[in-house]
Amino acid sequence: MAEIISMPQLSDTMKVGTVIKWNKKVGDKVSEGDILAEIETDKATQDFEIDVSGILLFIGVKEGETTCVNDILAIIGNEGEDISHIISKLQSKKEKQEKIEFGLKEDKKIFISPVAKKMAKKIGIPINDIKGSGEYGRIIKRDIEFYQKKNLKEEEHHNTVIHSSIRKKIAEHLTHSKFSAPHYYLFSEINADKLIEFRKNLNNKLSLEEKISLNDIIIKAVAQSLIKHPDMNVSWNDERIIIHSHIHIGVAVAIKDGLIVPVIKNVDQKSLLKISKEIKDKILRSKSKKIQPEEIENSTFTVSNLGMYGIEFFTSIINIPNTSILSVGSIMKRPVVINDKIEIGNVMKITLSCDHRIIDGVKGSEYIHSLINFLEDPITILF
Known part of the structure; x- marks a missing residue:
């Protein structure tokens, strides 16, 4: 039976963790005691040792990405095990979270291309403020670029680095x-x-x-x-x-x-x-x-x-x-x-x-x- 591995709390003050490196890839066999990943906490980078055995079926956080303690980190189960229902639930939860982050209403459908959506999230642009120029008002890449140039001109003169934990x-x-x-x-x-x-x-x-x-x-x-x-x-x-x-x-x-x-x-x-x-x-x-x-x-x-x-x-x-x-x-x-x-x-x-x-x-x-x-x-x- 598949088991969800959550982001561990590796220090008493840790709230989020950043995956620095995965030591295993999807499809690899893992055993209890293996170092699954290197995780950066608010104090140091630590090896994350797992306490289950099986096949690494899913990785929920890419290298360099940050997530909260207790959020899904990976799924370990039996070879060939169907975990589509688990991933579906995770994606549904993520989509709801994105709606909250972008300030959308449930009854308002916003059409946006995947590329534009990814750009907007990375830059931090509220997509409900953007008027789409694509077919049927769909927001596309050039709309994000135009919005950024119009409203965030100062950003063009600065580089930014996300704070580490x-x-x-x-x-x-x-x-x-x-x-x-x-x-x-x-x-x-x-x-x-x-x-x-x-x-x-x-x-x-x-x-x-x-x-x-x-x-x-x-x-x-x-x-x-x-x-x-x-x-x-x-x-x-x-x-x-x-x-x-x-x-x-x-x-x-x-x-x-x-x-x-x-x-x-x-x-x-x-x-x-x-x-x-x-x-x-x-x-x-x-x-x-x-x-x-x-x-x-x-x-x-x-x-x-x-x-x-x-x-x-x-x-x-x-x-x-x-x-x-x-x-x-x-x-x-x-x-x-x-x-x-x-x-x-x-x-x-x-x-x-x-x-x-x-x-x-x-x-x-x-x-x-x-x-x-x-x-x-x-x-x-x-x-």
Whole structure:
């Protein structure tokens, strides 16, 4: 008996999913445990594993298309099984939905060619506003083109890209963060001479695959500073302050669709080399959309580093429920005063964004002071 496979809810906040790739085609045999498709959610791209066996008889969502959770994704059944009655019901449901989308009345029949109908839907033109020039008033392709030129002239000068599920979720999350948490910012400057030397000495002892980045050292220093200031490792909710017993650091990573924040858990309990390997792995899988939802959840503090792009300093939006995020700029050569003498030194600027509901200026400043001490004498993060 044929079984309808619906778009699964692969994360707790997922409302729609986009099929990135089908691993099977109609007519293929599928078995329980097979990866049927790759689906993009609001958080990541995940493999969709089926729990039934049979023949893939129907695909309801093409690659690149998006549909709602619980909408039909595919039909699996026995070889040669007649599923025409199921498809007929689906088409009827789809036609009714299209009538709603285009604002049509049930008692008004609109004649339109298939090509024109497809164009109108893609562009978003309400076809009941168009007068057809075809036989018996039928709407044809040139009517859609004329309507578009007449009413949407500005569209000719712009390209548009449909928001991905991840991009929409990023927008919602950052908007909520910015306007629910009252931000303030602490700016500081670090003498990075010893930081550079520390990394150089470490990497001289490591293989090419093991090389440590400055960001790895910064993340370890952030965790060590949180040990000294546990009142910074907190979250806010409407009833209480949550003081975390674990230190999970989110690492902001740029991907094609925006930004994702994989989480390195229990950073304070891991060696610098282990932290570095884990960051490399999660950055690689984030950019290839293979990171799992549970790997981007439950951070207690976030680090965003744009130094590799030559950005001197910047501010970041807090990644709630975190109450702080550290923004790290590029290391620049600058005149510095050392022992009352002006010398050329390496300077790195950092910004700490804080949620003023829970972290006041003194508390944030004390944390920054400890972080600077670790970064200006980085060998201390190993103890």
